[in-house]
Amino acid sequence: MTILLIFILFNFTLNFTLSKRKKIFIFLDNSLSMADEKKFPLAINFLETLKRELDKAKLFSFSETIKEISSLKNITCEGKRTNLKKVIDFSLLKKPDIILLLSDGLHNEGDLLFKESLPFQIFTVGFGMPQIKDFAIDDVSYPNFVFTEESVKIVFRIKSINLKGPLEVSLTLDKKPLEKKVINFLTENIILEDSFKIIFQEEGKKFLTLKIPYFTDEVDQQNNQYFFTIEVKKKSAKILYLSNQPTFNLKFIRRILEDKTDYQTEFLFSFEKKILLPKEKNYEVLIFDNFDFSALSSEEKNNLKNLITKAKGILFLADKNSNFNNFSEYLPINIEKNITQKEVSFLLTEKGREHIIWEEILDALNQLPPFWGYLKGRPKENCSTLLISEKDSSPLFAYSVYPDKIIAFFTAYPFWRWFFIPDEILQNKVNNFFLSLISFLKEGNYRVDVYLEKEFYNLAEEVKIKTTILNEIGQPAKNLNLLLEIPQYEIKELFSEISDGLYQTSFFPPDTGEIAFKISVFKDKEKIKESFHKIKVFTKIAEEKTPYLDTLTLKNLSEISNGNFYLFPNIPSFSFLNQEKKRVNFKIYFQNNFYIYLLLIFLYILDIYLRKRKGLP
Numbered sequence: 001m002t003i004l005l006i007f008i009l010f011n012f013t014l015n016f017t018l019s020k021r022k023k024i025f026i027f028l029d030n031s032l033s034m035a036d037e038k039k040f041p042l043a044i045n046f047l048e049t050l051k052r053e054l055d056k057a058k059l060f061s062f063s064e065t066i067k068e069i070s071s072l073k074n075i076t077c078e079g080k081r082t083n084l085k086k087v088i089d090f091s092l093l094k095k096p097d098i099i100l101l102l103s104d105g106l107h108n109e110g111d112l113l114f115k116e117s118l119p120f121q122i123f124t125v126g127f128g129m130p131q132i133k134d135f136a137i138d139d140v141s142y143p144n145f146v147f148t149e150e151s152v153k154i155v156f157r158i159k160s161i162n163l164k165g166p167l168e169v170s171l172t173l174d175k176k177p178l179e180k181k182v183i184n185f186l187t188e189n190i191i192l193e194d195s196f197k198i199i200f201q202e203e204g205k206k207f208l209t210l211k212i213p214y215f216t217d218e219v220d221q222q223n224n225q226y227f228f229t230i231e232v233k234k235k236s237a238k239i240l241y242l243s244n245q246p247t248f249n250l251k252f253i254r255r256i257l258e259d260k261t262d263y264q265t266e267f268l269f270s271f272e273k274k275i276l277l278p279k280e281k282n283y284e285v286l287i288f289d290n291f292d293f294s295a296l297s298s299e300e301k302n303n304l305k306n307l308i309t310k311a312k313g314i315l316f317l318a319d320k321n322s323n324f325n326n327f328s329e330y331l332p333i334n335i336e337k338n339i340t341q342k343e344v345s346f347l348l349t350e351k352g353r354e355h356i357i358w359e360e361i362l363d364a365l366n367q368l369p370p371f372w373g374y375l376k377g378r379p380k381e382n383c384s385t386l387l388i389s390e391k392d393s394s395p396l397f398a399y400s401v402y403p404d405k406i407i408a409f410f411t412a413y414p415f416w417r418w419f420f421i422p423d424e425i426l427q428n429k430v431n432n433f434f435l436s437l438i439s440f441l442k443e444g445n446y447r448v449d450v451y452l453e454k455e456f457y458n459l460a461e462e463v464k465i466k467t468t469i470l471n472e473i474g475q476p477a478k479n480l481n482l483l484l485e486i487p488q489y490e491i492k493e494l495f496s497e498i499s500d501g502l503y504q505t506s507f508f509p510p511d512t513g514e515i516a517f518k519i520s521v522f523k524d525k526e527k528i529k530e531s532f533h534k535i536k537v538f539t540k541i542a543e544e545k546t547p548y549l550d551t552l553t554l555k556n557l558s559e560i561s562n563g564n565f566y567l568f569p570n571i572p573s574f575s576f577l578n579q580e581k582k583r584v585n586f587k588i589y590f591q592n593n594f595y596i597y598l599l600l601i602f603l604y605i606l607d608i609y610l611r612k613r614k615g616l617p
Contacts, residue, residue, distance in 0.1 A: 022097040024057040027087050029103035031063035031079035035545040039127040040077050042568060043102045046125070047072055057100075064109055066090050077545075084557065085110030088118065096120050101557065104128045105550035108222045112553070122561040127568050128549030134161040135212055136223040138191055145231035147262065148203055152230065155195040156210055160185045163215070171196050172209045174514060200232040205455075207514055207536045227536065229455050238282070239265040239438070240307070243289040244273040247319055250289065252419035256431050257438075277303045284312045285441050290319035290413075293327040301326075313406045313441020318375050319413040331409050332384075332400035333377040340373035344412060345390035352386030352397075356474020357440050360432040367426055371396070371412040387412070406441050446471060448521060448531045456536045457509055463535060464506045467495060469521060476501020481522040486515065495519075509537040 028047065034040045047059075061067050063079015066086055084107045091099055099122045138159040146152045158167065164187055170180040179196045200206060210226040241253060246269045257265040266283075268275055273295040286307060296304065308314060308330060316324075316331060320340055328335060348365065352358060358365070376394050379385050387397035389412075399408035421427045447470040457463055465484065469477040482495035482503045489510040495503035509515055515537055521529040551567065558565040 021056065023095070024098045024100065025091060025094070025096040026057050026059045026100045027066075027102065028059070028061050028069075028075070029063065029079075029082060029101075030061040030075060030077050031082040031106075032077055032544060033082060033104055033106045033546050034127065035077035036128065036547045038129070038547055039104060039549075043125075043127050044072055044075075046102065046568060058096075060090075062087055081109040082107050083109040084553070085112050088112075091120060092118075098123065099561075099563075101125070101554075102127065103554065104546075104548070105553040105557075106546070106548070107550070107553050116560070118561040120561060121563040122557050123563045124554040124558045124565045125568050125571065126549045126551055126554045126565065129547050130549060130551050130567060133163050133215070134223070135159070135163055135167055135215065136161070137210060137212060137226045140210055140226050140228060142208075142228060142230060145233055146200065148200055148232060148234050150199065152198050152200065153195050154198070154208075154210075155193065156226075157191050157193045158183065158185075158212065159191045160188055162188050164188045167212055169194070170211045171198070172211065174207055175209075178208070200230075203232050203234045205534050206230045206232055207455075207534070227456055227538075229536070233262070239263055239285045239287065240278070240281075240283040241265065241267045241269070241287045241289065242275065242277075242291060243269040244275045244292050244295055245290050245319075245321055246271065247290050247317075247414055248416035248420070249317055249414070252416055253287065253289070253434070256434055260435065263438075275300075277307070279303055282310045283307060285438055286311045286314045287317065288315070289317045290322050291316075292321065292323045293325040294323045296325075311405060312444065313438075314408070315437070315441060316407070316409045317413070317415050318409070318411050320373055322375070322413075330407055332380055332398045332407055333375075333395055333409055333411060334380060335375045335377040335411075337376050338373065339376050342372070344371040344374055344396070346370065346387050346396050346412065347390050349385055349388055351384055354475065355386055356470070357433060357436040358386070359474070360436065361429045364426055364429050367423075368430070369417045369421070371414070371417060373413055375411040375413075377411060406444065408437065408441060444529075446477060446521065446529045447474075448519065448529055450519065450531060450533055452533075452535065456538065459509055459512055459537055459539050462506050462508055464504070465495075465519075466502065466504045467519060469501050469503065469529075481525075483520045483522070485518045485520065486510065487518070488516075491517075509535070512537045512539055 026047070028043060030040070034043070059069050059072075061069050061075060061079075062083070064081040064083050064086075065079070069075060082103070084103070084105075087099075087101065097120055099120055101122055101124045103124065104127055105124070136159045138157040140157075141155045143152065154171065156169065158169065160167075164185040166182050166184045168180060168182050171178045179198060181194065181196070183192050183194055185192065207227070207229055210228075212224050214224055239257060241250070241257075243250060250267070250269060254265075254267060257263050266278075268277070269289075273292055277300055293301075293304075304327075314330065320338060324331060324335070348358065348362075353362065361368075374389060374394060374396055376392075379395050379398055380400065383395075383398050383400050385395040385398040388394060389396055394411075396412035397408070397410050399406055418430050419427070421430065449468045449470075451466045451468075453464055467482060469480055469482075471477040476499075478497070478500050480497075480503075482505075484493040484495065484505050484507065485491065486507070491507060491510060493505045493507050495505045497503050513536070514534055516532065516534045519531045519533070520527055551565070555565045557563075
């Protein structure tokens with residue numbers, strides 16, 4: 001009791017040290033590349049000599065998978081690939097203190113990164129001949145997508161290991177030669193960088209391969225080719241702006257669309273009501289800004305109807321001088337009269353609040369200025385009204401969906417008031433709203449997005465596909481029927497709906513090479529959408545027996561974990577593997593410790609109780 005009081009009064013601290021045995025994992029590479037007589041038998045013998053030192057360690061074999069083994073008997077080199085990444089991931093999960101890794105380091109599956117330090121030590125022992133000779137594709141950089149008729153730069157880096165001299169580098173597209181060049185390695189063990197410049201004329205997904213030739217002295221021929229894809233797109237929308245009595249809309253629409261490099265926009269306008277219309281061209285989206293259709297000749301009217309027939313989306317922007325003449329049949333609203341006043345306040349309808357085009361601007365809509373007028377009218381059948389007049393609920397913005405196009409109509413004017421805003425943040429939201437509107441006109445009433453886990457597959461590997469379907473207002477489209485087809489191989493697979501608007505299916509590739517498949521979307525047995533996709537399928541190349549090892553990979557693994565690399569049989573000692581015990585320190589502070597005070601009070605009461613019981617003072 002007295003001693004405890006002294007500890008508290010003088011703020012003494014008690015230190016305790018507990019010991020805990022270190023957790024050790026041993027990983028033995030049993031891939032086919034280890035089958036050489038100077039590798040695997042030596043690794044087995046080496047482990048046999050460590051039995052006493054490592055009697056409590058856990059033993060695993062690894063190649064493309066990891067298996068715990070209880071005995072070294074009957075273990076063979078049967079793994080077709082070497083995946084060191086799985087060793088690291090497995091160890092991060094199981095949390096050993098020390099890893100002993102026996103391998104040739106010829107890693108060829110999984111992304112092995114040497115950026116972050118590891119929470120355990122790795123001691124690597126290399127088996128094989130260290131003199132690797134190899135030309136390897138070290139890295140390839142390229143854009144994910146480009147546009148047709150634009151120059152594309154593909155940059156590559158080639159690494160030489162104990163090799164030098166000229167090397168031919170070739171680029172193929174769908175197995176057809178595209179470009180080639182020769183780079184000259186004047187010395188060994190360097191990296192050279194070069195590039196190809198190509199132009200794609202057609203849209204679609206392009207499967208490319210960068211190749212360098214194989215040499216008999218090379219250890220690893222897996223790194224002599226690099227597969228990648230580039231999505232080639234046409235300018236995503238061909239847009240035609242038309243006005244024969246332009247307003248300020250022209251200025252703002254031009255600024256927005258010309259900043260979008262993936263849009264091809266032509267602006268045809270005249271201040272004299274006469275305008276020369278294109279005859280042979282097709283456009284996906286037409287924008288009629290304050291257009292006077294009564295000023296057209298018969299030939300121009302026919303030409304314009306032809307443009308409207310071929311377009312996917314049409315936007316009519318009204319103003320006080322708009323005259324639709326006999327083109328009013330295309331409008332989603334029957335116009336009754338033109339109403340001009342000082343201010344026209346507006347409200348979103350319930351459907352308007354749900355529609356995807358308002359997503360960016362929804363929270364700022366009440367900050368936009370009112371219009372000055374509108375064309376009063378009644379919505380036609382199948383018309384969707386998104387914006388109405390606060391005063392009389394007249395439609396200010398509406399659209400109609402047809403089998404082959406969407407037609408939208410801003411009856412409120414002037415539209416440019418929404419662009420004429422000093423607040424830059426609000427201005428950007430209005431710009432994004434307009435781009436969403438153009439996208440909606442172009443994409444149609446259903447949007448199909450396809451998600452693949454990757455673009456390259458092995459022949460025996462399952463291809464899993466997920467697809468989201470969005471309806472015209474950007475919400476998940478439920479209860480649809482989706483069908484995947486590979487017509488060349490008579491393969492058909494139905495999708496199952498796993499949640500609202502999310503569908504999935506899978507198939508096994510029928511062959512190697514480029515496999516094209518089609519996804520068809522049906523609603524009430526009527527096909528409403530199609531999309532086309534491709535994957536590339538390869539035969540998985542198995543490892544072969546080789547006498548070589550990759551010392552660099554094994555050294556990097558040990559360095560990022562504060563371990564060491566040893567080249568068998570040059571191992572100085574087994575001290576690094578001794579099952580030394582971890583020391584875990586505990587400290588007890590007597591001051592400011594609630595539990596110590598409780599103990600003190602308990603001992604004091606106990607002391608009084610025992611003294612009274614024995615009749616002591």
